[in-house]
Amino acid sequence: MAEEQGIAGEDLLQLDRSAGDFHYDVKYAYDAGVGLSEETVDYICDAKNDPTWLRDFRKRALEIFLREPLPTHWASEQLAEIDFSQIRYYLAHGQRAGRSWDEVPEEVKRTFERLGVPEQERKFLAGVEAQFDSEAAYSNMKEALRAQGVIFVGSTEGLHKHPELFRKWFGKVIPPGDNKFAALNSAVFSGGSFIYVPPGVKVSHPLQAYFRINAESFGQFERTLIIADEGSEVTYMEGCTAPRFDTATLHSAVVELVALPGAKIQYITVQNWSPNVFNLVTKRGMAMENAEVRWIDCNIGSRLTMKYPAVILRGRKARGEVLSIALANSGQHQDTGAKMIHLADETTSNIIAKSISIGEGRSSYRGMVRIPNHLKGCKNNTECDALLINTSSRTDTYPAITLRGNRSAVQHEASVSKISAEQIFYMRQRGLPESEAMSLSVNGFVNDLVREFPMEYSVELKRLIDLEMEGSVG
Amino acid sequence: MSLQICDLHARIADREILRGISLEIRLGQTHAIMGPNGSGKSTLAKVISGHPDYEVTQGSVLLDGVPLLEREPDERARMGVFLAFQYPCEIPGVSIANFLRAAAQARLPEGESLSVTDFYQKLYREMDALGMQRNFSSRPLNAGFSGGEKKRAEILQMAMLRPRYGILDETDSGLDIDALKVVANGVNRLRGPEVGFLIITHYQRLLDYITPDFVHVMVEGRIVQSGGPELALELERHGYGSLEERYGSSKLSPLAETGTQG
Ligand SMILES: Nc1ncnc2c1ncn2[C@@H]1O[C@H](COP(=O)(O)OP(=O)(O)OP(=O)(O)O)[C@@H](O)[C@H]1O
Ligand SMILES: [Mg+2]
Numbered sequence: 001m002a003e004e005q006g007i008a009g010e011d012l013l014q015l016d017r018s019a020g021d022f023h024y025d026v027k028y029a030y031d032a033g034v035g036l037s038e039e040t041v042d043y044i045c046d047a048k049n050d051p052t053w054l055r056d057f058r059k060r061a062l063e064i065f066l067r068e069p070l071p072t073h074w075a076s077e078q079l080a081e082i083d084f085s086q087i088r089y090y091l092a093h094g095q096r097a098g099r100s101w102d103e104v105p106e107e108v109k110r111t112f113e114r115l116g117v118p119e120q121e122r123k124f125l126a127g128v129e130a131q132f133d134s135e136a137a138y139s140n141m142k143e144a145l146r147a148q149g150v151i152f153v154g155s156t157e158g159l160h161k162h163p164e165l166f167r168k169w170f171g172k173v174i175p176p177g178d179n180k181f182a183a184l185n186s187a188v189f190s191g192g193s194f195i196y197v198p199p200g201v202k203v204s205h206p207l208q209a210y211f212r213i214n215a216e217s218f219g220q221f222e223r224t225l226i227i228a229d230e231g232s233e234v235t236y237m238e239g240c241t242a243p244r245f246d247t248a249t250l251h252s253a254v255v256e257l258v259a260l261p262g263a264k265i266q267y268i269t270v271q272n273w274s275p276n277v278f279n280l281v282t283k284r285g286m287a288m289e290n291a292e293v294r295w296i297d298c299n300i301g302s303r304l305t306m307k308y309p310a311v312i313l314r315g316r317k318a319r320g321e322v323l324s325i326a327l328a329n330s331g332q333h334q335d336t337g338a339k340m341i342h343l344a345d346e347t348t349s350n351i352i353a354k355s356i357s358i359g360e361g362r363s364s365y366r367g368m369v370r371i372p373n374h375l376k377g378c379k380n381n382t383e384c385d386a387l388l389i390n391t392s393s394r395t396d397t398y399p400a401i402t403l404r405g406n407r408s409a410v411q412h413e414a415s416v417s418k419i420s421a422e423q424i425f426y427m428r429q430r431g432l433p434e435s436e437a438m439s440l441s442v443n444g445f446v447n448d449l450v451r452e453f454p455m456e457y458s459v460e461l462k463r464l465i466d467l468e469m470e471g472s473v474g
Numbered sequence: 475m476s477l478q479i480c481d482l483h484a485r486i487a488d489r490e491i492l493r494g495i496s497l498e499i500r501l502g503q504t505h506a507i508m509g510p511n512g513s514g515k516s517t518l519a520k521v522i523s524g525h526p527d528y529e530v531t532q533g534s535v536l537l538d539g540v541p542l543l544e545r546e547p548d549e550r551a552r553m554g555v556f557l558a559f560q561y562p563c564e565i566p567g568v569s570i571a572n573f574l575r576a577a578a579q580a581r582l583p584e585g586e587s588l589s590v591t592d593f594y595q596k597l598y599r600e601m602d603a604l605g606m607q608r609n610f611s612s613r614p615l616n617a618g619f620s621g622g623e624k625k626r627a628e629i630l631q632m633a634m635l636r637p638r639y640g641i642l643d644e645t646d647s648g649l650d651i652d653a654l655k656v657v658a659n660g661v662n663r664l665r666g667p668e669v670g671f672l673i674i675t676h677y678q679r680l681l682d683y684i685t686p687d688f689v690h691v692m693v694e695g696r697i698v699q700s701g702g703p704e705l706a707l708e709l710e711r712h713g714y715g716s717l718e719e720r721y722g723s724s725k726l727s728p729l730a731e732t733g734t735q736g
Contacts, residue, residue: 417566421526426563429523430577430631431551440576444567444614 020115020241021274023214024107028133032090034217038062041187044090048156048190053167061176061186068180076333078304082278087219087250089188090134097129097139097154104130108137115241117210124456126205127152131222132212134190145203151196152207155223158194165196170225173256173284173312181280181306185221185254192222192253197232197263206235206268206454211251213242213277219250226256228263228291237268237457244274248303251277257285257293261315264292268457272464273302275331281307289315289344296453297324299334300464308366310339313347313378320349325446325461328361329468337366337398338382342408346377351384354446358389358438358469364396371408378408387445389419389438417445439469475538476500477522477555477639477670482533484521491517493695494533499639499670506673506681506706509692510714515674516560518692519641523557524550537639552581554638558628558645560674565615570627571597573615574634581635600633603663605656621648629660640664641672646680658683678710693721 032043045055070079098104121128127141136154159166176186279302285293295309311320322338340349355363365384386395419441427437450458477499484492491514524547535542579588689705690697698721
């Protein structure tokens, strides 16, 4: 349903209740139509004025996508419900992102204002990119960072203006053949960020991207590449929302991180997808000597999320970390996890995954830790904790730890706890409404992990959990 | 002003447990309920506070004249009903302090927020009075608490939430003699013209410290005898034997039904 009313001050408050569930009718200047074929890819290449090498890259990726079967043999059967011929692969207003909010088309600006993006930008961000369907509508960064040589632009601008940097790493951490959805993204990607941080530069405030799906039956395929040069540091945060439609919406991103020697990248996701979104994302970072890649991943909402952030520990003493929270409410399946591939001595990795399943909700953890025989002094710690709220929820853990030889150490702990009807009654007897009792338990369960998050994000996460719990009580 | 229970019948899993309870607890009064195991004392406490497993088949409960039984458990709590559970459950990950803050906040009108400094002042005052270490408030509620610590935590919650009607279900069980005094003291500090208490216990020793105004004996879902504090002393001497003989029917006794030994 189109939402025509203007934004009054008080409307913003109401928004907090309905989260991202609203959309405006928008006229698109570019529309690749419904379905996926070589023509779709050509349309996108033409619209974006892609160089030839990229057109070839996209077409090879399309072939892989069409050839590869859906991984339903190990993943959810629900994947078969996605009708790839009914999806719109490219919808855009224009090709250039505004550098100030005044340059952003009115209805797009309204959307981001409702989501509080400009306000957050003023308060604590070093730069913001706001993507609306296929393209960024706004992209800006603090002048001081530009002066230090930091690059923070959309993927298209990145590949046109900084081809030498872009091509060196693009598709190298996650090649198109990695999996069917990485291939799909490689074929039709648009939007996402390109970031380069020069040697020694420490970006103190986070750079933020906001991915907004507005259109129905749409697929969003952003592509992000972050390169942190030697000894530099950067934190990137992404937020995502979409309105609730009856038809399936697809979000299939690819994120590649490159932390050169001594660099640190922290990538934070707080997604709050509506329950019709299939969220199939490939995220992987490469950490060179002494570098650190840290994924903080909070998955709330969606119909099916499949996401296993990975770190390839390529240089000596590299560190990788995945801290993840997944919340599966009724009708949702969070299939999440982490991968740590140790390729050098004295590399360390840490995985803490917490999942919450409510009602009919289902969450699975899939882990992969690989430490080959010839390496020494490597360490991995894996902790997966599941919280089940009411008995029909289910949770599965599929940890796969491959440790060959005895010169490295791994530690694995898993726990399942339950919030029973008796516990909910106890809390209600003290005056807490059911939804609050559940929120409190969930927050208590994730608390020690959330302490690791930047302040602004822990507040946001708590708010999303409260909203989700309100929605789960009939 | 009173908590008025009128001809209350309730069942669980098709078994009638409460079979016509009538009892009025006025503000300022303290009532004690005693009775053999399985007679329905905890059931009464849970039915008053709205436990979803029980079905009320007959009767009513009025809180200061307002019908209680159609209200949600959390509404009843906010109206002033507090139950100190016989078996308090563990709430993992939620500290005593955070839990009580949320409960106190839930009692404020929409839009008003709790003063954190006032809250902690009050919390520490009550903890001191109950002989609890302050850092105890950061432990997850009831998780890994000893039996005595759980009971103390129940009284702490009651002291913080200041109910109009407090129901204590065997809060004395499992307490050593010093803890018993501390807990009794905690209850006595709350007694006054604005609060009514219903104290479920098996032992006279609690009533040595909290002198009730009335004592009732429950047998098989009914109150079969009521009196003053002297009734408890009498029961202590003679047990429930004669009362059970008189009021219990073996046909209705759950123990007889299953053939297990109490
Ligand atoms: N879920 C249930 N299904 C069947 N019977 C139940 C259930 N829950 C409780 N009962 C029965 O209800 C009866 C009353 O139990 P209740 O806990 O109220 O007794 P009580 O007087 O508090 O006993 P105690 O002094 O041992 O605490 C018992 O016979 C008990 O077995
Ligand atoms: Mg009992």
